[in-house]
Amino acid sequence: MSTDILDAPGTAEELLQPRNTPGRRVHDLLHRLPALSPLIVLVVAAIVFGIANPRFAAPENLSIVLQQAAVVGSLAVGQTLIILTAGIDLSIGAVVVLATLVMAKLAHDSGVPGFLAFLIGFLIAVLAALLNGWLVTRLKLPPFIVTLGTLSIFTALTLIYAQGQTLTLDPGGFLTFTGTTIAVGRFHLTVGVLLMLVLYLGFAYALRQTAWGRHLYATGDDPEAARLAGIRTGRVLLSAYVVAGAVVGISAWILLGRIQGADPNAGINLNLESITAVVIGGTSLFGGRGAVVGSLIGALIVQVFDNGLALVGVDPNYQVLAVGVLVIAAVAADQWIRSVKS
Amino acid sequence: MTQAVLEARGLVKTFGHVVGLAGVDLTLYPGEVLAIIGDNGAGKSTLIKCLSGALRPDAGEMVLDGTPVSFSSTQEARDAGIETVYQTLAVAPALDIASNLFLAREVRRRGILGTVFRMLDTSGMRKQAKQHIDDLGISTLQNINQAVETLSGGQRQAVAVARAAAFGGKVVILDEPTAALGVRESGQVLKLVRDLRARGLGVILISHNMPNVFEVADRIQIQRLGRSAGVITPTSHTPAEAVAIMTGATTIDQVRDAHQTTPTG
């Protein structure tokens, strides 16, 4: 009895310190490393599939997984930037397809040099993002509604522009260069895969090591507090949209290399797939929390399930189901991580 | 008399039909603590937000160190030497203490890493943040790398106060900085306010805590219904009289008349 009293926290100082229960420690760890839980899911899934079918772990197969993740993975970089600002971009898939069509059509139909065609398509992706960003920051419209609208607009523009045409590009040109494979031992990486990895490295750096990154997190977390602290939140938000647009432009190049052409119907699922990757990767839909590397892990998880379940011989519909479960689990985990006073 | 460090004349701020400020004057001298008291909704926060660039007044003028100023952002006010602790604290919850101290005034690395690659000097900022917090004698903040949202309300307040105190050049404004603090921590903030005054800064302190106000303030401006009801000093009036003026039970003139007819003090 007397020891109880002695052990009880006495001073205010001690009461201010968070208690060190195991749950608390896990909570703190996930709080600091939002990409940790998706990483564990990815590793466990890979091990399970590897045991169930050794072909899964073969470098050739893992290369395919990476190649399949390249387009969604690179788009997810842009989506992460938007979601970190507590926004969402439902139009990202439509814009990437529009950009691929512009690039491919200019090169294919009008004989514009590949690099110039790329630049024009890239610029269109940036302008599309600028429109979204302008509507969100200047007219103060909710990003969900803005991009729901521009999703329809860009999809329609794509279909009108394509006239039902699917374009196949000659291999060896600039536009399909991202599809070039590079053998690293038994791995077959494409230029597109490497480009995606470079995007992740670059943005992991920009978000963690530059003031712009910190301001993006602060603005997404609590825009009014960020403004009062002296951050020009309008500028930060707009810059996030524009930079995400540039990422979409690069993703369009990766998509051209992947399908060796342009298809107006290629991007139907890219909007939601990029959001799925970001959410599974542990970035909070409420903004201000998450790490860009998580989105790469999220994109890989989706592909690993897709590929692994097929190899194990499971009905592919279970993959869709599994992704759904993961999304809900990720959002629930985020909710728990955000609840600080547990 | 010395020149005022900050002077505001006829500040007006309305929110639609709600009148936040209906023409308020304010004078702050260097090396003094000016307390602002008033009921909830009296316009105290609106007043200091106009001074700190967080709100743009509809009318009125401001003079800082003899030069007319008008701020279109808090950053401009900070650059001019006005630091503010807002009632809502304005901290970034997910960022750590050091990052919050240097929020919007980040320090980059020297050389090409900083100029071309825009890399932040994270360890340098941490060291400086630790130094600032130690200098300010804020003992509640132990781990500079802790995310602010994992801190208690009082600790968060300490972060906001530390940020303003560390970088205040001419004026430090504190909007209810002790609201979430215990007795000991409140005492620390009051000591800090005195230290800032001793450094020659002008300090504006908003507080509902009359004992604190009468302990630390040189002059007390009483806000009532978006107007200034007058400026008193801790020796000219009692806390009870201040509260009476604040709530409209009496006016500053009536109190002065009463003092003159019955000179008891």
Ligand SMILES: Nc1ncnc2c1ncn2[C@@H]1O[C@H](COP(=O)(O)OP(=O)(O)OP(=O)(O)O)[C@@H](O)[C@H]1O
């Ligand atoms: N952004 C705003 N929009 C609309 N009305 C506002 C806004 N900010 C303040 N007001 C109104 O202006 C008036 C003054 O508010 P203010 O916050 O300045 O009061 P205060 O003296 O700081 O009160 P408290 O002691 O509660 O902090 C109130 O009537 C308030 O409702």
Ligand SMILES: [Mg+2]
């Ligand atoms: Mg207030």
